[in-house]
Structures are given as structure tokens and as C-alpha cells.
Amino acid sequence: MKSTDGPAGIADLTPLNRAKEQRAWFFYDWANSAFATTIAGVLFAPYLISIAEKAACGFVSEDDHKCRQSLELLGLSISPGSLPSYVITLSTVLGALLYPLIGALADRTARKPTLLAGFAWTGAAAAGLLFFLVDDNWLFGSIVFIVANLAFGASTVINDAILPIISEEWERDRVSSIGWAYGYAGGGLLLAVNFGVVTFHDSLGLSTATAVRLCMLSGAIWWAAWTVIPWRGIKHHPPAAVEHVEGGIVARSFGQLFATLKDLRNYPVALTFLVAYLFFNDGIQTVIGSAAIFGEKELGFATGTVLGTYLLVQFVAVFGAVGFGRLARRHGAKKVILWGLCIWMVIVSAAFFIPDETLWPFLLLAVAIGVVLGGTQALARSYFSLFIPKGKEAEYFSLYHAMDRGTSWFGTLTFGLVYQFSGSYRPAIFALIAFFVIGALLLLRVDTERGIREAGNTPPPVI
Template identity: 60%
Template sequence: MSNPGGVAELQPVWDSMKREQRAWYWYDWANSAYVTTIATVLLSPYLISVAERDACGQVSDDTFKCREHLSVLGLSVSPGSLVFYVITVSTIVSALLLPVVGAAADRSARKKSIMAGFAWAGSLAACGLFLVTGTNWQLGIVLLFIANICLGASLVVYDAILCQIALPDDRDRVSSRGWALGYLGGGLLLAINLGVVMGHDALGLSTSMAVRVSMLSAGVWWAVFTIIPYLGIRNREPVAVAREPGGLVRQSFGQLWTTLKDMRRYPATLTFLVAYLFYNDGIQTVIASSSTFGEKQLGFETTVLIGTILLVQFVAFGGALLFGRLARTIGTHKVILGGLVVWMLVVVVAYFVPAHNVPIFLALAVGIGLVMGGTQALSRSFFSQLIPRGREAEYFSLYQAGERGTSWLGTLLFGLVHQWTDSYRPAIFALIVFFLVGILLLARVDPRRGIEEAGNVVPRVV
């Protein structure tokens, strides 16, 4: 017979954990402002226009396309390609740097401080984008590089903290609520900023100033709301950390090498990680290419595309919560597999969407929103169950680094198929390969065995 007194004694611990979880959610809300307003929508076209102004002088988008090149570290670079090269370089550097950040974080008793430090450095760089004007594209690429690196590093530690503040049976719920709040916050600020940019004349602002103010608001949003998890989460001493000689840097590299060698002892973890790299690459490519597909292939105006972006953001809020509830009843593994099947249906339907048919395009956006937040949120919580104790940040760094290191595969396939066929329809349909490979690999993962191999407690429903 259970002891009621024991349950009563645990109540303060549970209450404290709930408070930390509520604080933890807010970092998704905080960083999503940068991801949506700056990284996804506003920065690329703005920074390209600044670079074109330096290369070619004042450019009219309607009548003239800049054909001059910039000199970057002695290389000739097209202004229109500049942002994409910077993102590629920052992605590669992140893939190399993040595992070391994760190994160091696992050996530290100040995880929330490391997370917040990277967040505030990244948000400062984001705020600095307000100063990018005239022909000063050099400042823009430096700030973009810093912000992207800091975002990735902060997310490694943020994801690792999930394992400390949520018991195995709670992680799906907690991860889903974090993703949901992120989509809601990012969508709200994006809606406000798109209103500022589109209504800049009524506000007495130039288009350039409206974009700069919007980017500044995203940086401030990121910084201010990071205060909530910083104050609400407590630091904890590291656990089960293997002894390594030397100082922190040498210990971190040593721990990373040990982990890479030991990963073969956790085949389920490794298989899931490879599966995630494939299907997440498909997800990211669909997200990145959807506006191009809508404009170039289906002939939609910018207002339709903006409305679709906002629709996806807000539907993803509900989708993340819905998937979290489903996971509690039928298991995370099965729900992710079901979500990937829906992703495959999305790309099949996209192939047949008639041009200029707004209702079907919006219905497709609703489908994307429903599965986008849910599959990403549950992937994070499911992976957390497969990580050996004491190596959370390090494994999540491999999760982030692997994602970044392979994120070019989907866009490469998309570009190649379009080049071969001169159509975006078969290009987007080709992405079904990534979801199919992801499903086949994920189906091979035995969740219960993988969790037990990692030495973790198996949730009631997996």
C-alpha cells in the first residue's frame, strides 16, 4: 500500500518542477521572434538590397537587376547570393562548434547561464542589424553570422535542460507546449512587423526604416523574454560526467571523442538521429521552398503568401499541442511516424495543386501547420529519452549539428530537380524521398529497447 505522506512530501518538488517548466517554455517564445521576423522573412531581401546598392548603385527592383559582383575575402560574389553563402558558412561552423559547446555545458553547473549568455549575445547581434543601412552590407553579414551561431548554441543547452526539468512521462507535453508557445510568439510579432512594413507610409517611415525597426524589435523581444527562463530555471550540478584530464576545453574535446566512440553502444539512438536528419531536412526544405513554389509555380501575390505564412504559424501552435496530447495516449514513436505520413501526403497534394487556387493552397498550409510543430516537438522529446544521463547537452549538440550539417541536401535536391525539369512541381514532389527514408529508419527503432539501453526510465506510453 502506498504511503500518502510520501506523496505529500513530493508535492513541493513537483510544484517547483512545474514552475521551471513554465519558465522554460518562454525561451521558445523568445528566440522564435528572431527565427520568423529576421531569419525567415525580412533579413534576406533587405540585406540583398543593401549589397546591390553597394555593387551597382541605386537599384529599381521593377526595371533593373544588379549584375555586378562584390569582393568578399578576395572572392567575387553576387549580391543576390551573399546571404545564402553566409548562412551556409555559419551552418558549417555551427556543425563543428556545437558539439564542443554541448560537451562543455554537460560539465558545467551553470547551464541556464550558458543558454542565456548565448541568447543575449545573439539578440545583441540581431539588434545591431538596425545599423545596417546604405551600403554597409559587411556589418550585416558579420551580425547575421554571430546571431546564427549564438542561436544554435543556446538551443543546444535549452534542449538539454528539458531532461532536467521534466520526468520521462512529461517530456512530450513540456516539449510540445514550448514549441506551441514559440509558434504563437513568433507569429504574433511577425504579424505586427509585417503590418509595420506594409503600412510604412501611414506610419511616416520609409520601407528601409520599417524593416530596420522590425528587426530591432525581434532582437529586443529575444533578449527581454530570455529573462524569464533565466530567472525561473535553477542551475544544477552535472551528473554522471566521465573524468577527462586537463582544463575545460581539453575535457570537452576528450568527452566529445569518448561519446562519438561510444555511440555504437546505443544503436537505437544512432538510428533515430540518422532518421531525424533525413525527415527534418525534408521538413525544412518544404518550409524554405513553399513561398517560392507559391509565387513562381502557382502565381500567388505577395499578400497571399504573407497570409499563408501567418496561417502556418498559428495553426502550428495548435498542431504542437494536439500532437502532445496524442503522444500521451498512443505513444511518441507512433505519432511521429503518423506525422511523417501526413508530410508525404502534403508533398503529393502540392504536386497537383492548380495554379491560382487559393483555397486549396491555404488548405495545404493548414496541413503543414498541423504536422510541422508536432513532429518537431515530439522529435525533441523522443530523442531526450534516448540520451545517456549526464550527456544531454552533448547529444543535443549532435542533434543540432547533424541537422545543420545535412540541411543543404533537401535544397540541393530541390534545385537540381527544378534545373532538370524547369518546374517546381516535380522538385517539391522529389522531397518525398526524405520523408520515406526517415519513416523506414524510424520504423526500425525499438523505443523501449533504446530507452533501456540509454539507462533511462521507460515512460508508461512510448
Template identity: 75%
Template structure:
């Protein structure tokens, strides 16, 4: 008598739970990091400027319009130090879902405290955002390391793309509610500031509540094939990190992709982080209009992620990612000349961003997972996310500096084309088949 293979059924059940990690975390990425925080922080900072219209921080003169970029830059530099240690620790515990949930809930608490951001207390808001952003990226490191455990190589692009689609659906749904709150704040008896603060609080509650689903639905798995390192858990984590960095030279294709990803993802993340500031400060749109456009981006990106996943099944993830990077180059070029106050071109630009946004990120995640040796998922994804997350320091620093020198967001956003060009050229050199062999993984159906 044959016994049915129930492994695919169990994987599918875990995959459905895992999708809600993106659904939950996207509340922070859209409502907070993507739309409301940067322009609101600028308005708070403008209440504390000196005679020259600048903030004075540690002897430095900072334009309020550049402050969010510098805050994001600091958060990302800090994450580059923390995430690799977290990855080493995560691969040494069977309680990855618990670690994922704990980080998400800590980030949600910091996000909730942004409700108290008012007056001229921009320093408090900056600190809370750094904590929330750091926790958000750390939770994603753990979440992404679970992806290879709950999907086969053949399923990887589809599962990753559906996860991103869930993220855009969840983040977009909450954003739609917040769009209504901010747009119709007068009818609700709220000031604009109170509406924004309530929206920030809603993102914290959403993130915390929906994290319960993956926490309960993903199995705890014992670590596998972990290099022996003496000492306690923290000592072993530092030791494992050192072992991973030394071991990375044995996987040159994975390293090559990480370098390419450093560039093109910095460009993507900086566009995401700066889009609302660009729309409000440069093009002169109201916060409600930018929120509505961001909602459009979320809706289009949900289908874009699924479409890119299907295209990868036919053409291979690498080719589809390269096509997406060409789209990003066209987007930042269009931003240089888009007319101020003209809504239709702005909506078309948002639609184009939505098409390429989810697909390039989802496929980059699943593509990199093919190059990771078994048992080292969190460590390698920690290096991946040290170069990542709505939070890139080369890109945001470039954006902030160009704005500081030109006093315009147009050349600042166009300058990001360098990241897409360099990232695309480096990606062209990545040998997919060789990288899969080096990691000892099963070959994908389409290379």
C-alpha cells in the same frame, strides 16, 4: 504522518519557465529567419550585382536569389563544428540557465545589428545573421538538454509539445505586430525598408527580454555521471566530446535516430527557411501577404503541436512523426504545381505546413530524449542540433543548387521530398523499446 511529494509541483513550475525559451527564441526564428531576412538580403544583394546580374564572391558567381541559402548553409556547417563542443561544456557546468541566457543575449545583439543592414552591404548582413543563427541554435542545444531534467519520461512528449506551442504563440504574436508594420508602413510614415529593419530590431528586443524568465526560473543542477577527463574546462570539454563519440557506439538506436533525423529535419528546416523566398520570388506575392500567411502558419502550428502531442500519447511518438513526414511529402509535391498569384491555394498550403510543422519537431525532440543516458543530455542534444535548426546544410545546399541550375524555386523545393522519404525509411528501422533500454531510462507509457 505522510509527506506530500512536491517534486511534480517543482517540475511544473520549472516547466512553465522553460516554455518561455521557445516563446523568446521564436521571435528570431519567425520574423527574422523565417520571413524577413532572406528576401530582404536578396534585395540588398541586388544593389551590388555585376553586369551578369550575379554577385562575385571569392571568385565565385552567385545569383542573389541563392545567397540566403548559401549563408544558411555556411552557418550550419559552422554549427556542426561548434555545437558538440558546447554540449560537452554544458554537461560539465551546473549553470545551464546562465549559459542559455548568455547565448540568447549574444544572438539578440547580432540580430539587433541587422537594423543597420541597408544600401548594398549584404556582406555585413550575412555575417550578423550567421552569428545570430549560430547563437540561436547553441541556446536551443542547452535548452533542450534541460528538458529531461525538468520532466519525467511519461511527461516528455507533453512538455516538449507545449514548449513548441508557446514558441508558435510567441513568435506568432510578434509576427502579427510586424505584419501590421510592414503592411501599413505608408500610414505609419515608414518606407518598406525601414519597416523591415524595425521588425528585425523588434525580434532582437523580444528575444532578449523574454529570455529573463527561464534564466530566473530554472534551477541550477550539479552535473551527474560525467566521465572523468583531466585538464581545464576547455580541455575537459574536448575530452568529453571524444568520450561521447566513442560512447555513442554503445547506443546504436540513438545513432540510428540521429541519421534519420539528419535527413527529415533537413527537409523541414529548408522548407521553413525558404518559404518566404518561394512566396515572394516564385509566386509573386507581396511581403505583407507572405507575412500574413506565415502568421497563419504560426497560429495553426500552435494547435498542431498540441494535437500531435496528444496523438503521441495514444499512438506513440514514432508513428505520429511518420504520419507527419507523409504530410511533408504532400506539401512539397503541391508546391511544384501551385498557381502563381493564386492566394487560396497558397493559404491552404500554409495551413498544411502549420498542421505538421510544430508536431514533427516537438515529438522528434522528446522521442530522441528517451535514448539519451543520464548526465549526457547536452552532449547528445548538441549532436542532434548539429543536424538541425532552421538551418540545414544538405537541404539548403540542395535547394540553392537546384535553383542555380533551373532558375526556378519550384523544382528546388520539390527536390526536398528526397529528405522526407529517406528520413522516413530510416525512422522505420528505429527500435524504440531497445533504445530506451540501452540508455537506462524508464519506458514510456506508449511505445
């Protein structure tokens, strides 16, 4: 009888089983990207504004005939055009409180795939309810989107925590990169179908509003259906290397969170990078989340045109990630990220001057966004991994993801407030340059060699 405990041989099934789990894991990026692109990225914000304008003024604004009335909620006056920004702001503030705890909870349970699927299906169910967002019921749409967005972020926190469990250090970059590729491909594929539905809605016998609602429903169904693959394909792995704290699982999760935050003080370079990432990622996420509003409501493009432009961004982002990765091998990740932030500054500056209803400058801007979007996101994650002490990848990536999904609200709040006081999306999007400038200045203070040394990791050939 042959042993399966020795060196890798024909009876050692560990690499094969790990590869099977990795393939299953890839499909969660494929699944949840439908929400990130079709719903959150393109369709929800402009559609919610239309619903809010109808509630405030009794009509949907077109061209120069804009709705100047405000919505009233709890004694506050809300401009319909600012509503999506405030909705995203509220959901991300709530996420800032929840995501680190969820990450600590995931570290303390073997049932991570079940938690992943539970949050995914909760988010998909809430996103599916957007199909019933009709007439002037803007409050209903705002609430269900907040639930969907919170569940989306929570599931992705857990998804990140699974990565170090199903991959060895030497293969983690490859596994993570393939996951990104699956996400761009899955989101882009469904977005292409929805682009056709919205563009040719008349030929399909649908109104624009009905086409948009059906497309958002398709994103929810896609998200829920493809989540079955990682739920079934990823095994339950017992937790390891967690702090010993007393109490039930919730109390232990709080204890784990406090231990991680306390430990982070021993790695000041990692902390500095997280603060820098908070700012520049906030700017990136706000530009992406507000691009559809800017294209439709400020520049006057049809929903189908904006969908097609967003699809272009998805396609270019694949090549942007690969190109930035190659540049990083030659020049170091920090330097290339800084180059990317300079391009982001140019993008938000150029957006201020784009003429209304002029397509080619809008498309050029989309190409530029695609190049730096994939590149900065991919490199930021791999660069941060250099500062994580071995055995604590899941904990630190939970904090990283909390910065990604849970604290990106200054940008949307800034965007919404500037629009509220100026009545234009041009100064609102230009105001985001501050986030890229602050993020770049903080990133300049990150001592890469010191951070790698403190974490006990081996530096790459070029840093």
C-alpha cells in the same frame, strides 16, 4: 523544528521551486521564437535578396524583370537569389563543429543560465545590427546573420540541456510540450504585430524596407528582453554524471564530447534515428527557411501576405502538435512521424505546381505545413527520448540538437544550387523531396522495441 528532508509535505519546497524554474524556462522559447519566426523565418531572406540584387544589378527585381548578374566573393560567382541559402549553409556547417562542444561544456558547468543568456544576448545584438542593413551592403548583412544564427542555435542547445535538470522523468513530456506552446505563442504574437506594421507601412509613413528593418529590430529586442526571465529564474545546478577527464573546462568538454560519441555506439537504434532525423529535419528546416523566398520571389506575393501566411502556419502548428500527439497515443510515434513525412512529400510536390499570385493554394499549403510542422517536431523529440539511457539526457539531446541546428545544411545547399542552375525556385523546393524519402526509409529501419530495451527504459503502452 521540522525537517525538509523527508517525504513531500508542507515543508518540502522542492516541487514548488522546480515549478518556478520551469515557468522561467518556458519563457526562453517565448523569447527566442521572435528570431526564428520574424527574422529567420520570414523577413531576412527576401530582404537580403533585395539588397544583393541592388548590389549586383543596381535594382530590385520585380515580376519578370529579374536580376541576372552575379555577386563576386573570393573569386566565386553567387546568384543574389541563392545568397540566403548559402549564408544559412555556412552558419549551419560552423554550428556542426561548435554545438556538440557547447553542449558538453554546458554539462560541465553549473552556470547554464548564464551561458544561455550570454549566447542569447550575443545573438540578439547581432540580429539588432540588421536594422543597419541598407543600400547594397549584402556582405555585412550576411556576416551579422551568421553570428545571430550561430548564437541562436548555441543558446537552444543549452536550453535543451537544462530541461532534464529542472524536471522529473514523469513530467518531462508536459514541461517540454508547454515550452513548445510558449514558443509558438510568443513567435506568433510578435509576428502578428509585425504583420500589421509591414501590411500598413504606408499608413505609418514607412517604406517597405524601413518597415522590414524595424520588424527585424523588434525581434532582436524581444529576444533580448524576455531572456531576462530564464536568466534570473533558473538556478545554478552543479553538474552530475559526467565523465572524469583531466584538464581545464575546455579540455574536459572535449573529453566529455568524445566520451558521449563513443558511448553512442552502444545504442545503434538511437544512432540510426539521429541519421534519419538529420535527413528529414533538414528537409523541414529548408522548406520553412525558404518559404518566404518562394512566396515573394517565385509566386509574386507581397511581404505582408507572406508574413500573414507564416502567422497562419504558427497558429496551425499548435493544433498540429496536439493532434499528432493524440494520434501517437493510438498508433505509436514512429508510424505517425512516417505519416507526417508522406504529407511533407506531398507538400513539396504541390508547391511545384502552385500558380503565380494565386492566394488560396498558397494558404492551403501553409495549413498543411502547419499541421505537420508542429507534429513532426514534437513527436521526433519525444520519440528520441525513448532511446536515451537514464542520466545522459543532456548529452544525447545536445547531439540531437546538433542534428537540428548544426548539420541542416545539405538542404539549403541543395536549394541554392538547384536555383543557381535552373533560375527557378520551383525545382529548388521540389528537390527537397529526396530528404523526406531518405529520412523515411531510414526511419523504417529503426527498431523501436530494441532501442527502448537497450536504453533500459520502460516502453509506452503503444509503440
